[in-house]
Amino acid sequence: MHALLRAFHGRPDHPALRAAGVTWSYGQLGDRARRHAAGLRGLGLPAGARVAVLAEPAPALLVALLGQYLAGLVHVPINTRYRGLEVAHILRDSGAALVLVDQACAPALAEAIEQAPELAALPRILLGDELAGGLRAGDRRFEDLYTETGDALPRALPDDALSLMIYTSGTTGKSKGVAHTHRSVSAAIGALTGLWRWRDDDALVLALPLFHVHGLAIGVHGALLHGMTIELLPRFTCEGVIDAIAGGGTIFMGVPTMYRRLLDHVERAEGRDDAATLARARLFTSGSAALPAADFTRFEQLTGHRILERYGMSETLLTLSNPAEPARRVAGTVGFPVPGFEARVVDEQGVNIKDVEDAEDARGELWVRGVGLMREYWGNPQATAGAFADGGWFKTGDVVSRDREGRFAIVGRRSVDIIKSGGFKISARELEDALLELPEVAEVAVVGLPDPEWGQRIVAAVVPKTTAKTSAETSAKTSAETDAEADALAEAVTAHARARLASYKKPRGVAIVASLPRNALGKLQKHRLIAAIEAGELTLRAAG
Ligand code: MLC
Ligand code: AMP
Numbered sequence: 004m005h006a007l008l009r010a011f012h013g014r015p016d017h018p019a020l021r022a023a024g025v026t027w028s029y030g031q032l033g034d035r036a037r038r039h040a041a042g043l044r045g046l047g048l049p050a051g052a053r054v055a056v057l058a059e060p061a062p063a064l065l066v067a068l069l070g071q072y073l074a075g076l077v078h079v080p081i082n083t084r085y086r087g088l089e090v091a092h093i094l095r096d097s098g099a100a101l102v103l104v105d106q107a108c109a110p111a112l113a114e115a116i117e118q119a120p121e122l123a124a125l126p127r128i129l130l131g132d133e134l135a136g137g138l139r140a141g142d143r144r145f146e147d148l149y150t151e152t153g154d155a156l157p158r159a160l161p162d163d164a165l166s167l168m169i170y171t172s173g174t175t176g177k178s179k180g181v182a183h184t185h186r187s188v189s190a191a192i193g194a195l196t197g198l199w200r201w202r203d204d205d206a207l208v209l210a211l212p213l214f215h216v217h218g219l220a221i222g223v224h225g226a227l228l229h230g231m232t233i234e235l236l237p238r239f240t241c242e243g244v245i246d247a248i249a250g251g252g253t254i255f256m257g258v259p260t261m262y263r264r265l266l267d268h269v270e271r272a273e274g275r276d277d278a279a280t281l282a283r284a285r286l287f288t289s290g291s292a293a294l295p296a297a298d299f300t301r302f303e304q305l306t307g308h309r310i311l312e313r314y315g316m317s318e319t320l321l322t323l324s325n326p327a328e329p330a331r332r333v334a335g336t337v338g339f340p341v342p343g344f345e346a347r348v349v350d351e352q353g354v355n356i357k358d359v360e361d362a363e364d365a366r367g368e369l370w371v372r373g374v375g376l377m378r379e380y381w382g383n384p385q386a387t388a389g390a391f392a393d394g395g396w397f398k399t400g401d402v403v404s405r406d407r408e409g410r411f412a413i414v415g416r417r418s419v420d421i422i423k424s425g426g427f428k429i430s431a432r433e434l435e436d437a438l439l440e441l442p443e444v445a446e447v448a449v450v451g452l453p454d455p456e457w458g459q460r461i462v463a464a465v466v467p468k469t470t471a472k473t474s475a476e477t478s479a480k481t482s483a484e485t486d487a488e489a490d491a492l493a494e495a496v497t498a499h500a501r502a503r504l505a506s507y508k509k510p511r512g513v514a515i516v517a518s519l520p521r522n523a524l525g526k527l528q529k530h531r532l533i534a535a536i537e538a539g540e541l542t543l544r545a546a547g
Pocket of ligand 2: 171172216289290291292293294312313314315316317318337399401413416423426427428
């Protein structure tokens with residue numbers, strides 16, 4: 004935080020933020036943040052209180068983030084695609100003292116309150132004019148919270164005070180709060196100066212969500228700590244990114260799905276030379292999921308840029324990266340540990356850990372240790388203890404290979420229950436738990452299949468509860484009837500997922516099966532299910 008403040012003092016007149024209709028210098032952004040902090044302090048929240056933020060990317064969100072830091076509060080962004088159940092879990096689990104909500108996300112908050120009525124008592128800061136009509140006791144309008152006179156000095160905080168808590172899915176059904184300190188975020192970002200050669204005359208085109216570490220910790224913090232300008236887009240569109248680069252944006256960070264869309268867009272361009280516009284930028288980086296080598300090559304052919312691929316996690320921030328020199332970037336790899344991080348490859352058993360540090364072409368689970376590591380999973384000492392090995396090594400769960408030069412490639416994940424789609428992490432268990440709520444579902448298994456657009460796509464295999472009373476009744480059904488029933492169940496499954504969870508968690512295919520593959524001990528074998536789907540042995544329905 005103190006480093007962030009230096010950036011504000013150092014270049015008061017330089018543009019910090021450009022967004023639709025708004026350009027704020029560092030001086031103006033800093034001033035707004037200080038006034039917001041004073042307003043927040045006036046609410047009497049103790050240092051370390053969590054402020055949940057459920058709002059789409061907008062300039063006010065940056066004011067809120069910085070104001071919370073100055074007031075010694077912890078920023079807890081919530082995925083704006085989340086529905087009531089998911090939002091309620093985070094508000095409860097984080098023990099949020101306050102929630103900042105905008106108009107677009109107000110329905111999700113209302114759904115959360117339906118799920119957990121006690122959340123109705125949570126004080127709200129409302130962002131947006133129409134919402135003001137809904138003010139209740141304890142609520143404030145964002146605009147009214149600015150104070151002209153309040154204490155403008157930042158609250159003094161130790162470096163290991165929490166700054167950010169990002170919720171991320173795991174192998175269990177419910178998401179966990181990844182708690183970062185001011186030190187872990189600043190240290191991870193400080194490495195970028197040398198690593199990616201970020202400069203204060205750069206402008207970062209930011210179209211990533213601001214509730215994950217990629218857009219928030221690396222994007223927002225990285226840009227501001229380097230005195231750069233943020234070109235903030237309300238959401239990702241190809242046109243928005245290309246226009247922002249045409250307007251002077253020099254750096255774009257994206258997930259592979261965004262690059263796939265940019266490539267298709269550029270190739271479709273009729274009469275426009277979008278490739279030449281993209282070529283004007285200085286640096287393109289990709290992360291959060293594997294960038295297909297073919298897309299790396301296509302992008303280079305079209306724009307001349309070799310995308311810099313890097314790897315990170317909510318828990319570890321930026322961890323491995325290809326080098327700054329374009330010629331040293333290798334497609335299909337994520338490079339080397341970033342300064343301040345060490346990385347090891349350990350055997351896949353996880354029990355009898357064998358350090359294969361000296362082996363050539365090592366392959367196994369990636370363990371990392373270094374400056375950007377989270378402090379803990381919030382309120383979950385058991386999960387925290389389970390995530391670390393002796394010596395402070397964080398067990399990433401990702402399977403990597405490392406070549407003789409020490410360059411890493413991500414080759415898989417230890418758990419099939421974690422799915423990454425379009426850069427979003429999805430817990431198979433969470434979706435399975437939701438689908439089991441349907442009375443007509445007896446068993447369900449959710450898996451991720453390789454997908455060219457999303458990286459992985461979600462498929463659910465469902466065993467229906469049989470309603471037929473006798474086997475004669477079942478065999479009397481025509482195959483058309485059975486097919487229609489299966490279609491109806493698949494539709495119901497997809498509709499239920501959409502009603503309960505963020506829409507990107509919905510299955511994009513549903514297989515209605517008589518049983519799930521299990522071993523002799525009854526253990527579900529998801530790899531057999533994946534193989535059967537890939538071999539075309541199961542009919543996929545209701546592809547959404
Ligand atoms: C949207 N949809 C998705 C999806 N995103 N489905 C699967 N996976 C996704 N990621 C669904 C929508 O719900 C919608 O469903 C349909 O696809 C069409 O949506 P769209 O409008 O075309 O998609 P869009 O809104 O443009 O979103 C695509 C996207 C977005 C790529 C811009 O997914 C995105 O912002 N991804 C980035 C995620 C990210 O920031 N990850 C970083 C994690 S941090 P329907 O049914 O409603 O039509 C991390 C660590 C690190 O991993 O170091 O990087
Ligand atoms: P999240 O919890 O959303 O932060 O997601 C972190 C996960 O994204 C990692 O554990 C990896 O599985 C995946 N990931 C991040 N970067 C890459 C990359 N460059 N290549 C492959 N997978 C990645």
